[in-house]
Amino acid sequence: MALRTDSPLQATVAHRGRLLRFSGDPGTQDEPSAYQYLDDGLLLIADGKVAAVGPAGELLNGVAAGVPLIEHRDALLLPGFIDSHIHYPQTDMIASGGTDLLDWLTHYTFPEERRFADAGAAREVAEFFLDELMRNGTTTAQVLGSVHRASAEAIFAAAEARGLRLIAGKCLMDRNCPDDLRDTAIDGERDTRALIEHWHGRARLHYAITVRFAPTSTNAQLQSAGRMARDYPDTFIHSHLAENLGEVAWVRELFPKSRSYLDVYEHYGLLRERAIYAHCIHLDTTDRERMAATGASCAFSPTSNLYLGSGLFDLAACDAVGMNYALATDVGGGSSFSMLKTMSEAYKVAQLQGQRLTPLRAFYLATLAGARILGLADRIGTLSVGSEADFIVLDLKATPLLERRIARCQSLSEELLVLMTLAPDHAIRETHVLGRPMLSAHGPSLAT
Structure with a gap:
């Protein structure tokens, strides 16, 4: 599917789905200020970097015509x-x-x-x-x-x-x-x-x-x-x-x-x-x-x-x-x-x-915290505008049990706890490096 608009925002590809990213440590600061969760988010990639990120409803009309839109239904996008x-x-x-x-x-x-x-x-x-x-x-x-x-x-x-x-x-x-x-x-x-x-x-x-x-x-x-x-x-x-x-x-x-x-x-x-x-x-x-x-x-x-x-x-x-x-x-x-x-x-x-x-902090420790201790948070781990487009797509229906349990979750925190407890390895549906798919649809590495 391609986005059809005359607006000027440039990107080489757009990814739409639930989206989670961190700006701080949910364990040591006010938790809501440490992360952004979008139930319907849009991640725009251009030249291997994040060109824009935010609610899909706000960004869709601002994307240049003909940009491929990849829909990630029943999935969660987050930094690699x-x-x-x-x-x-x-x-x-x-x-x-x-x-x-x-x-x-x-x-x-x-x-x-x-x-x-x-x-x-x-x-x-x-x-x-x-x-x-x-x-x-x-x-x-x-x-x-x-x-x-x-x-x-x-x-x-x-x-x-x-x-x-x-x-x-x-x-x-x-x-x-x-x-x-x-x-x-x-x-x-x-x-x-x-x-x-x-x-x-x-x-x-x-x-x-x-x-x-x-x-x-x-x-x-x-x-x-x-x-x-x-x-x-x-x-x-x-x-x-x-x-x-x-x-x-x-x-x-x-x-x-x-x-x-x-x-x-x-x-x-x-x-x-x-x-x-x-x-x-x-x-x-x-x-x-x-x-x-x-x-x-x-x-x-x-x-x-x-x-x-x-x-x-x-x-x-x-x-x-x-x-x-x-x-x-x-x-x-x-x-x-x-x-x-x-x-x-x-x-x-x-x-x-x-x-x-907390589950939110666990996901922080696996993403932004790693970037911070490595001194690389200006480049990876955040999905901020201008950062490198390394991200993954987590399948929320990877197994019948996972799908059934996720359906009963009442909060993001509960959903993340279920993911880190029940998700199998193949729940990683896609892995993208600099915006390029290195793993897709549970297939082998696409790297050359």
Whole structure:
């Protein structure tokens, strides 16, 4: 269907349906002012960006003649999901068992990551991994590679070919890991600098200086990471922090002069804006205050934390000091690529602690919150005029049960809770990147 009007508003395509987008955090400000919900909304796309967004009744007559109008009946339009922490080399070991984090790393992660010394294997997994992101409505992710430079090259090249906005980096590890997965402080810095110079800021790509976690880097390598963070202040810093009590105790043995696990990173200059640390479960108030003060953020990974028995992330304690966080799947410790399932597990983590994660806030944590902690809210996560047109279409009738339950909902909040509890993976009907359909009608990736 095409819009027929003589008005001048230009667009290459228009999408009509229910529409939800956020401008703030529904958990820390007046909820109605933090989001916009339109029962009949119109999203106009031009040149890969949002040209206009608002009530369909107000915008329809202002669109240039001949613009295709795509109707999304029984669907919800919203910004693409943003996964703030995920391991692409762990794609093929998802759903592997383990007694706890350190056992799981030894018996599953490290053996699997050996494959990524082979550039061909890395490319094949990178393509499948990005297909899975598209199937699950994730349009931006912060991704760890393996220790191999080839792993970072593969994921960057695959993301560039699809036009994705993606943050990635090769892991730095020079101790406490298998010899064939170990770099050195000198080699790790050389490779990282070369990758930054080649990929950072190219197309929609960004580099993350990636210390796997403090126990697998020597003092020399941590110093090297801090030096690169100073030399490239607009890069990201990506690592793990206080995920497991055994890990925390190990850090205390390795760094006896540090006040805490977080203090290790701060000592080496690795706390600042665009520094994202996964998990952050076993922190004290001082740690959380330091993260808030320095602008560092947390990637909250509930499916992983529950699957590996690592502990429960304390949302209320973070909110109390203004510490920023967003949702992450943490595949393959995490048990699903789905941000909908991740929201559901986050809800349960809060419930187990007598806290409340509202459905509106859960969807915020999967969209705008991710853009904010990554410093990219001017480009993604909002569907604001001028922002990049990364968005998804959620099918409200994906299963008979979902359709039946949605029909009984009395509010948007109830509908969102039902979606994050009952919606299957294929509820993501369409995934659009820069306005282009990358997944449509439950079909394969359309990227080239």
